[in-house]
Amino acid sequence: MSGGTPTSGQVDRRFDGYVFDLDGTLYLGDALLPGAAETVLALRAMGSRTVFLTNKPLERPSDYAAKLTRLGIPTQASEVVSSTDALVRYLRRNAPDARLYPVAEPLLWDILREAGWELTEDPARIDVVVVSFDRTFDYGKLQIAFDAVRAGARIVATNPDAFCPMPGGALPDCAAMLAAIEASTGARAEAIVGKPSPHMAAMLLDRLALVAERTLLVGDRLATDMRMAIEAGMVSALVLTGATSRADVEHSPIRPCYLLESVADLVPRVDR
């Protein structure tokens, strides 16, 4: 996927838009990575637009914006795109009048209700089962989803992640709930809208109001961040501050445009 050997070292040009992955790229847990704030502020000062990307559907964009702001990167909620934004965009286009059953925490019920959808727990009335990272998942929810899908409901999921890294361990993520529903029904989700899907890439470009070629996406994972950027036609930059090592890159068919020690290498030098 994509061609050639990634360019190592400093990125030599400025892009009109930058998409930043969060964990492993700008911060680890609750601490900014070195140079993260200076980089975002320098790129903004050069006139570039910035958005921040997360697959995690457990908090609102405003919560991520508040965290970034607290850590030293002043951020508006409108600059954060999560898998729930990609979900709303997808459902507006593909299920605008559907009755939904979210296998999800109360936050996603609220988000979908605020966006205007009717939510129901009656399997006979459910048009789309929406599957998400759900720490309140139980057999009763599985039964409702199962009955609905067997009666013809479609399945849409927020994100493909199997687990979510946490300090000291990890939590089973959306893929676990989705697997239970798919295994019991034999049906498959028609879309999983978080990264690396094209639905998430389209959401990011909508938010930046830019075409892919003028946008650089920086992240720490080959199979999600880099794959999505390459497939969407964005310029891709992998940082080695998170989940991926230089050796992983050498052994992967996914070839990002740039391979960087950290996000600080994104700021082009203004030599003359």
Ligand SMILES: [Mg+2]
């Ligand atoms: Mg990451």
